[in-house]
Amino acid sequence: MAKLHVETSVNGEPTEFLCEPHTTLLDALRNDIGLTGTKEGCATGDCGACSVTLNGRLVCSCLVLAAEVSGQEVGTVEGVADAETLHPVQQKLLEHAGLQCGICTPGVVVAAKALLERDPNPSERDVRFWLAGNLCRCTGYDKIIRAVLDAATEMRA
Amino acid sequence: MSEDRKFRWVGTRPIRHDGIDKVTGRAQFGADLSLPGMIWGKLLRSPHAHARIVSIDTSAAEAIDGVLAVVTATDLPDDDPKVADLARNILAREKVLYHGHAIAAVAATSAALAERALDAITVEYEVLKPVLSLEAALASGAPILDEARRPKDMEDTGPTNIAARCEFSRGEPESAFAQADVVLERSYETQMVHQGYIEPHACVVQTKEDGLIEIWCCTQGGFAVRSLTASVLGIDTSRVKVTPSEIGGGFGGKTTVYLEPVAALLSRKSGRPVKMVMTREEVFRASGPAGGAKIDLKVGATRDGRIVAGTARMWMEAGGFPGSPVQAGAMCIFSPYDFDHLFIEGFDVVLNKPKVAAYRAPGAPQVTFAIESLMDELANELEIDPIDLRLANAAKEGTQLPYGPRFKAVGMIETLEAARAHPHYAAPLGKNQGRGMAVGFWFNNGMNSSADVHLTEDGTAVVVTGNPDIGGSRASMAIMCAEELGIDVEKVRPVVADTETAGYTDVTGGSRVTFATGWAVIEASRKIASELCIRAAKIWDCDVEQVGFSEGHCLPVEGSGLDHAPLSVADIAKQMARTGGPINGQAQLNARGAGPAFATHLCDVEVDPETGKVDVVRYTAIQDVGRAIHPSYVEGQIQGGAAQGIGWALNEEYVFDEAGRLENPGFLDYRMPVASDLPMIDAVIVEVPNPTHPYGVRGVGETPIVPPLAAVANAVMAATGVRMQSLPISPPRLLERLLGAGDV
Ligand code: FES
């Protein structure tokens, strides 16, 4: 079976790759493009470890076909920090110890950043419901929620 | 001896050294490595929960273009009885013992092709009746998983599904019950649950032409993977090198091997590096969950709340092979309390479910659900405040444990007092709300650890250990090194190394890393401090006895008559080559004297009377940690353990159909707590130093999962008047009881 040729943009850079029709965006990112920051926890849309943005919208990359991103803008965790500074969400996760094993962290970073872009002043409840799709088994969420709220405060200042 | 001293770094909250890699996606976890020429391995798994394997034909799969290797159990040696069960769990031999049991493996040029090739393998089974509950396993005439096995430590009465029995006793419980004013006798039950780590098991393995095996994998212990893989393959330990990747959670579930020996065989046959990654469904079906348990408990107390006697019989699910943590459960159940007459009996029971593995304080949550539910009932019955009832019986220094030893200093009473003083305990409750409390105990562990500390010529230090960092332990190691050398914590580089770089260390587990590996780091750092004094003496041309070390500087001791400006670590490091060469410190130990950790948890729930849904609305977890090295990660362990315990109490359970197929092998139906399910969890640190550790560290990670099961159930009781003696307290189960329809 001939592979599909996909031209897309990943973190603002033109990117092309070959994939099978059934390849997910998650697998293409990890295996074909070599960006392994996006994680697989379930491959069924239930854990959020694979969170990326597609044209700015938060999606589970395990539920998107790679071929679908042709001509679209994909954003992954690797594109969140710039060369010398972390994004406030990343910085606050570190300061609040909002990660233990860190496997959920890339998804949390991408999802929380997407939240704060839509809503710069979320309540604790807003953050909890927005991140309800990002499973974390280590932290009990407490420090993640505090970090995101603190990042929001800092970004508003 | 735990030292009384002022700390500069211990107790502070520096940013973890591996933090940037983990928030930017750079950190490499198990599935993140790819090697040139790498191919993909996949496992064929049993569609039956219990069956005899009649034949396996792999020839059609081998013939597929792009399939480079196929293996079955016949490719493994079968001459080491110590790993016979482990090997059979990795690749089934005579029988399959649970749905999803691995039976053959294929490596092919793509994952999809390997998956397709599995369909070409033909297995003929003689299907047997599965055994799916403790009751069914123990029933007379039950199908027997292993006819040849005889139970340990009990009379041989022919084939049985009981794999082992344990017993602890003291005094005369049966006659002591006569002294009690109140005797409660109750039965409790919990279901099989999973650790639920977000990262599935994964490895990349290369077997080389000379037979050397290099393994990259996510594990709680590189050395454990090394020895287990070597044993299963029947080769020398030294033939295997393991590089632990970053690890995406484990909670005990990544202390054994599933994929690594199989990938090594596939690589040996194909000559290629082989990557294997479990799907989430495979993780649920065929890694090592924690078994369900049944506990029959009887406790008698006097009117003033003194326990006089207790008896407990418990049965724990081991899965397809022996090895439930029933003995640990038996050792834990009465450990928080001080009374004279007791009898405890435990049974390890095999049945057609996945082989269990460790899960955070293995065995303790199940039995603590029982004892702490009963204590709550006892408090109600005696009309005594539940904290007062615990205090009246609390274990303390000198209390003899049911299994023999006596406690050194422990913090049970201190956590209870802290709970009573916490504003949570007196806060008003709303409609349909109730408050519960429970205590928990865990032994903690020491075991073997090594540490290497290397001084860099700029006065910074590199700390090398072999313990994968599962929750911030690099930062703790760095703090302890910085404390001893008196240098900035940012000037320490903590490294987690492979099995040929780091000295031997046992797994990251048992709440032992900060305690034991940290102790090795302290010792290794102290050796550097001594060496620095030797170098200063050389520089000053004096006796080493005339040099002291304090706060990162060598300085003349008082009365030495010397008059030199202090030399900093960096000053001396700069001159290493001139004064005798590199400065390294190395230490190793088999750490004894792990400090047991007690916790007291408070939980408020709100119950929806129409649906039976329980919301945890407030939660406070108080724990004696001995000494908090990095308080944020200590709190994180407490919060995470509490959250897992809340999940265990309320929703998590393995649901099997009649044929023994797991019906909920995914996060959608195996319902772990999500962010919107939980409140903030107030983690309160109590510090009763462990007298055997230089800093007083006890270890933290396991105790927090012990109290929540009962704390939640007791809160539900307070809110509704319904006592749930069987977990989980999921909406349908609770609703049934609220409507008065069902039984317990
Ligand atoms: S991997 Fe996509 S949601 Fe879990």
Ligand code: FES
């Ligand atoms: S930090 Fe481990 S899953 Fe979130």
